[in-house]
Amino acid sequence: MTDDAKEAARARLRRAAARVKKHEDERKELAAAIIAARQADLKPSEIQEDVPYDRNHVGRILKAAGLTHPKGKRDA
Template sequence: MTDDAAKDAAMARLRRAAARVRKHEEERNELAAAIIEARRTGNRPTEIQDEVPYDRNHVGRILKNAGLTKPKGARAGS
């Protein structure tokens, strides 16, 4: 394989990998939007986490970023 052919092959591989990452990001954003919608329509976080491949902490972070969590009381020592 010549240098030019190797460079072309490497760039083609790079483009394919970048496209997969973009697709993955789109899918993650879609799942986050579905989690937010499920919560807004009254589903409990425990019901949501049973349906998604995320643990409860990650579901909580998504809901917190969307402003859908209630703040807990003052922490001890605060």
């Protein structure tokens, strides 16, 4: 492989890595917004209406944040 081809490959890697990092940052921001919405007393079903995630994924995000209640253990 020529030096030009190697440099082009490395440049492509850097661009792709930057896009993935940006995507990860955006995903983390959405998770934080989901958590804030739940803390503002939005129901998970209401949150689901506004995000591109299904209810199971919303539930996993809330569970990781400690914002779920086992069935039958809800505070009024």
